[in-house]
Amino acid sequence: MPKLLEAIGLHAAYGASKVLHGIDFLVEEGGVTCLLGANGAGKTTTLRAISGMVRTSGEIHFAGARIDGRATEDIARAGIAHVPDGRGTFMELTVEENLRLGAYTRPDRAFREDLAHVFDYFPRLQQRLHQQAGTLSGGEQQMLAIGRALLLRPRLLLLDEPSFGLAPLIVEEVFDILHRINREQRMSILVVEQNANLALAISERAYLLETGRMVMAGSAADLASNEAVRRSYLGF
Amino acid sequence: MIGLLHQILSGLVTGGIYASVALALVMIYQSTHHVNFAQGEMATFSTYIALALIEAGLPYWGAFLATVVISFVMGAVIQIVLMRPMANAPVLSSVGVFIGLLLVFNSVTGWIFSYTIKSFPSPFEASRPLLGGFLSPHELGATVVTLVVLAAVYLFFRHTKLGLAMRAAAFNPVSSRLVGIRVGHMLALGWGLAATLGAVAGMMVAPVVFLDPNMMAGILLYAFAGALLGGIDNPAGAVIGGFAVGVIENLGGAYVVGTELKLSLALFTIVAVLVFRPNGLFGRVLVTRV
Numbered sequence: 056m057p058k059l060l061e062a063i064g065l066h067a068a069y070g071a072s073k074v075l076h077g078i079d080f081l082v083e084e085g086g087v088t089c090l091l092g093a094n095g096a097g098k099t100t101t102l103r104a105i106s107g108m109v110r111t112s113g114e115i116h117f118a119g120a121r122i123d124g125r126a127t128e129d130i131a132r133a134g135i136a137h138v139p140d141g142r143g144t145f146m147e148l149t150v151e152e153n154l155r156l157g158a159y160t161r162p163d164r165a166f167r168e169d170l171a172h173v174f175d176y177f178p179r180l181q182q183r184l185h186q187q188a189g190t191l192s193g194g195e196q197q198m199l200a201i202g203r204a205l206l207l208r209p210r211l212l213l214l215d216e217p218s219f220g221l222a223p224l225i226v227e228e229v230f231d232i233l234h235r236i237n238r239e240q241r242m243s244i245l246v247v248e249q250n251a252n253l254a255l256a257i258s259e260r261a262y263l264l265e266t267g268r269m270v271m272a273g274s275a276a277d278l279a280s281n282e283a284v285r286r287s288y289l290g291f
Numbered sequence: 292m293i294g295l296l297h298q299i300l301s302g303l304v305t306g307g308i309y310a311s312v313a314l315a316l317v318m319i320y321q322s323t324h325h326v327n328f329a330q331g332e333m334a335t336f337s338t339y340i341a342l343a344l345i346e347a348g349l350p351y352w353g354a355f356l357a358t359v360v361i362s363f364v365m366g367a368v369i370q371i372v373l374m375r376p377m378a379n380a381p382v383l384s385s386v387g388v389f390i391g392l393l394l395v396f397n398s399v400t401g402w403i404f405s406y407t408i409k410s411f412p413s414p415f416e417a418s419r420p421l422l423g424g425f426l427s428p429h430e431l432g433a434t435v436v437t438l439v440v441l442a443a444v445y446l447f448f449r450h451t452k453l454g455l456a457m458r459a460a461a462f463n464p465v466s467s468r469l470v471g472i473r474v475g476h477m478l479a480l481g482w483g484l485a486a487t488l489g490a491v492a493g494m495m496v497a498p499v500v501f502l503d504p505n506m507m508a509g510i511l512l513y514a515f516a517g518a519l520l521g522g523i524d525n526p527a528g529a530v531i532g533g534f535a536v537g538v539i540e541n542l543g544g545a546y547v548v549g550t551e552l553k554l555s556l557a558l559f560t561i562v563a564v565l566v567f568r569p570n571g572l573f574g575r576v577l578v579t580r581v
């Protein structure tokens with residue numbers, strides 16, 4: 056599979072505190088890649104670096120063009136949708152307005168059609184359309200965030216801990232849907248997770264990040280069968 | 292009874308002016324979490340520009356439209372030049388910038404246009420009293436203009452993509468950027484719109500109160516009281532609050548404290564709201580589940 060996104064020697068810092076120390080990774084077109092790591096390893100920062108939300112050095116290539124140093128809104132417009140840490144819900148706005156904002160860069164007519172696809176994956180959002188988004192449950196907000204991201208019609212979907220704070224059953228539902236989105240729309244996905252079992256199950260490639268350094272890279276199956284990974288991250 | 296009705300009606304007329312300025316304050320507050328103390332002086336400056344254009348020979352409505360456009364640009368430029376660099380500044384320095392802006396506008400206005408009180412024309416027929424003498428044609432016309440502007444602003448924010456993006460950028464700039472919204476542009480547009488609202492209010496009130504560099508000082512206080520009363524983060528509430536303060540002011544002035552002490556009613560309203568309902572009557576109580 057051709058590579059869609061590649062980071063080379065990527066550094067990132069918040070002010071004076073350096074968080075990523077020159078990491079390399081790539082995301083293949085049409086595939087699911089997961090980035091694992093413990094609390095504070097720098098997973099969220101990696102996604103922020105891709106979206107231009109932190110100061111970085113090094114190179115990030117997306118679909119054949121350098122995107123490092125570009126403004127966040129331009130990176131979104133280039134086709135990278137980012138479901139951020141904490142889901143990024145527009146709490147004060149309705150579910151429908153949240154979804155409209157996802158399609159902000161798209162023509163109005165496309166929105167209607169794309170919305171039907173989103174309801175296909177998340178029928179519950181249709182029932183909640185006129186509700187204030189802040190009143191949704193955590194799981195519904197996660198679904199709203201993914202729906203909002205899909206409406207950008209991205210080439211790459213970045214997901215920051217989609218399982219965070221959700222009940223186990225809801226987590227499985229969300230991952231099933233992500234798997235479907237990947238297969239049915241050939242959507243390329245980079246997912247950050249602490250729930251390594253679930254993430255590895257839907258991924259082809261996997262990376263392991265430890266305090267800002269990439270310590271392991273390979274197929275998801277390789278990482279899943281690795282003794283050290285199993286002991287530290289999979290719990291068996 | 293007739294007298295009371297009269298007081299309420301003319302309270303609603305001035306209330307419209309307060310409502311426009313209150314809405315301008317809320318628009319800026321939502322994106323900056325600061326009250327733009329200079330909103331009134333900006334409006335006064337705009338009104339002087341309108342007068343200069345009229346004196347230069349432009350027909351009234353031509354000058355009106357030109358002033359709306361000039362004020363919009365002025366508001367947007369202030370955001371880009373002064374406010375953007377202050378985005379992450381501590382609270383006190385932001386307040387300092389707003390106060391500084393107020394003083395600069397006030398003295399520049401006085402310096403360019405002089406401190407003498409000037410009369411300002413009304414586009415509406417001056418003489419014939421309407422509605423059995425209850426309202427002058429100017430009062431009625433100014434209220435219609437104000438309501439049209441408020442309705443247009445409402446429709447713009449509720450029913451256009453750009454209006455939605457501006458609200459989103461004010462509430463949640465980070466998520467807005469992630470969906471491709473150019474947040475900087477939205478904030479500049481917001482300042483432009485707020486300045487426009489102030490300009491229309493200034494042009495509508497100037498024929499009544501006469502034009503001088505401090506014309507909007509009292510009005511800003513009433514508008515602020517209205518915004519607080521309705522909820523400083525609720526545009527519709529602020530508009531209702533503005534109208535309410537107009538009525539309170541008039542009734543209080545006529546029946547309670549007398550015209551001389553009317554302004555103290557604004558202060559009293561501010562204090563009462565802050566003490567009893569800090570979120571205002573319609574303040575957004577954000578419902579969230581985590």
Ligand SMILES: Nc1ncnc2c1ncn2[C@@H]1O[C@H](COP(=O)(O)OP(=O)(O)OP(=O)(O)O)[C@@H](O)[C@H]1O
Nearest residue numbers: 069072074092093094095096097098099100101249
């Ligand atoms: N906004 C910030 N300002 C300063 N330091 C930060 C900021 N965000 C994160 N950090 C620091 O950067 C390091 C990496 O944080 P990051 O959020 O990327 O980790 P993570 O792998 O996503 O962790 P978690 O699993 O807890 O989400 C941590 O030490 C954290 O304290």
Ligand SMILES: [Mg+2]
Nearest residue numbers: 098099100140
């Ligand atoms: Mg994180």
